[in-house]
Amino acid sequence: MTDTKENKKRTSVELYELRQSIKRLEQKKSFNMSTSLISLYIPPGTRLSDIRSQLLDEHGTASNIKDKNTGKAVQAALTSIMARIKNMRNTENGLVIFCGMTGLNKMEFHSIVPPEPVGIKLYMCDNKFHTEPLREMLEPKTSYGLVIISRGGATFAVLRGNDLKIIRDEESHVPKKHKMGGQSQRRFQRLVEEAANAWYNKMAQMMNEIYLESFPVEAIIVGGPAISNSKYLESKAIDYRIKEKILGTFDVGYTGKAGIKELIEQAQDLLQDFELVKERKLMQQFLTHLGKDTGLITYGEKQVREALEKAAVDIVLISEEVDRITFELKCNSCGNEINDTVIVSNYEDYINNLSSKKCPKCGDTSLEIINEKDLVSELKQKAEETGANIEIISTKHEDGMVLYKAFGGIAAILRYKIYGY
Numbered sequence: 001m002t003d004t005k006e007n008k009k010r011t012s013v014e015l016y017e018l019r020q021s022i023k024r025l026e027q028k029k030s031f032n033m034s035t036s037l038i039s040l041y042i043p044p045g046t047r048l049s050d051i052r053s054q055l056l057d058e059h060g061t062a063s064n065i066k067d068k069n070t071g072k073a074v075q076a077a078l079t080s081i082m083a084r085i086k087n088m089r090n091t092e093n094g095l096v097i098f099c100g101m102t103g104l105n106k107m108e109f110h111s112i113v114p115p116e117p118v119g120i121k122l123y124m125c126d127n128k129f130h131t132e133p134l135r136e137m138l139e140p141k142t143s144y145g146l147v148i149i150s151r152g153g154a155t156f157a158v159l160r161g162n163d164l165k166i167i168r169d170e171e172s173h174v175p176k177k178h179k180m181g182g183q184s185q186r187r188f189q190r191l192v193e194e195a196a197n198a199w200y201n202k203m204a205q206m207m208n209e210i211y212l213e214s215f216p217v218e219a220i221i222v223g224g225p226a227i228s229n230s231k232y233l234e235s236k237a238i239d240y241r242i243k244e245k246i247l248g249t250f251d252v253g254y255t256g257k258a259g260i261k262e263l264i265e266q267a268q269d270l271l272q273d274f275e276l277v278k279e280r281k282l283m284q285q286f287l288t289h290l291g292k293d294t295g296l297i298t299y300g301e302k303q304v305r306e307a308l309e310k311a312a313v314d315i316v317l318i319s320e321e322v323d324r325i326t327f328e329l330k331c332n333s334c335g336n337e338i339n340d341t342v343i344v345s346n347y348e349d350y351i352n353n354l355s356s357k358k359c360p361k362c363g364d365t366s367l368e369i370i371n372e373k374d375l376v377s378e379l380k381q382k383a384e385e386t387g388a389n390i391e392i393i394s395t396k397h398e399d400g401m402v403l404y405k406a407f408g409g410i411a412a413i414l415r416y417k418i419y420g421y
């Protein structure tokens with residue numbers, strides 16, 4: 001359960017795998033329900049040698065624990081962590097470590113590179129692992145660029161989760177339109193228009209620079225007085241990559257922070273929908289191929305596996321509800337081999353009850369796990385080998401439910417036809 005990806009944005013399948021790891025960790029209990037399972041959150045920038053010396057102190061303190069078995073178990077876990085992190089290095093996001101004697105008297109060690117930086121150092125000893133801070137990091141957080149643009153000024157902000165940052169607040173020097181009259185009025189108007197154009201161009205460049213370079217965002221929402229009727233967003237000065245990210249425009253009366261706040265309120269529904277836009281687009285692509293009978297899709301576990309074998313897959317779509325683990329078991333009495341599939345939330349129960357499970361052939365209870373496969377990880381590996389992408393689709397929207405219910409949760413969009421169409 002070690003993973004090594006750092007700071008770059010993780011794909012949906014990587015986040016899915018992390019979520020699965022957390023689900024498994026949450027099912028684990030200490031061997032005798034004692035408070036001997038250690039959860040350790042290490043912030044970035046902390047030296048692991050410093051952590052080791054702190055753990056050494058804890059090791060000393062643990063000898064005072066009243067219950068001798070618990071004390072020994074804590075010390076064993078600490079020793080195990082100290083030995084392991086000797087050969088590890090801290091990452092840009094820090095490290096999260098879980099270690100201790102679990103259910104079957106087994107010393108387990110798991111290290112995870114979190115998807116976001118660890119905020120504060122935590123050391124917890126309990127009868128379970130503490131995964132709450134990791135879970136928190138997995139909440140979806142899209143970054144949005146928010147722009148208020150008007151003749152009088154412009155404000156640029158970035159919104160991520162509940163965190164709003166004003167990046168720039170600019171004032172324009174475009175003169176107000178005065179009433180003059182005759183020749184000088186027309187000349188003055190022309191100068192005002194030139195100044196306004198120059199201002200809008202400058203703001204277009206600023207928008208490009210902010211949202212493509214300094215603060216890259218996934219989507220942009222633009223507000224301003226009568227912005228919905230303005231041609232500003234069609235301007236050539238705005239980079240096409242920015243244009244592609246614009247989700248919508250809203251007429252907003254204010255500028256500055258007040259304008260940004262009003263924009264967020266107006267765009268509330270759009271922001272919520274956007275989280276799922278990418279997933280829905282992929283599903284629409286799949287359903288369009290299906291409807292037009294192009295032969296460029298397939299679905300079902302067996303079919304998708306076959307398509308992957310033929311390197312014919314462009315994108316694998318997997319429902320988040322598909323979380324199966326397949327165990328390969330061998331009977332130590334008669335040598336019989338069987339497969340057993342469980343869902344991830346029953347993983348720990350299954351392992352703990354294995355000793356009472358009977359071999360279907362000889363009836364003995366000496367089955368042993370010789371291999372376990374996580375369906376999604378397995379498909380991911382196959383996808384990587386052939387350059388296919390893999391996307392996890394939630395069931396928070398109708399198209400996601402369709403994938404899960406109508407197509408068994410596994411489908412693929414193909415690069416070329418593989419069946420006799």
Ligand SMILES: [Zn+2]
Binds near residue numbers: 359
């Ligand atoms: Zn047997």
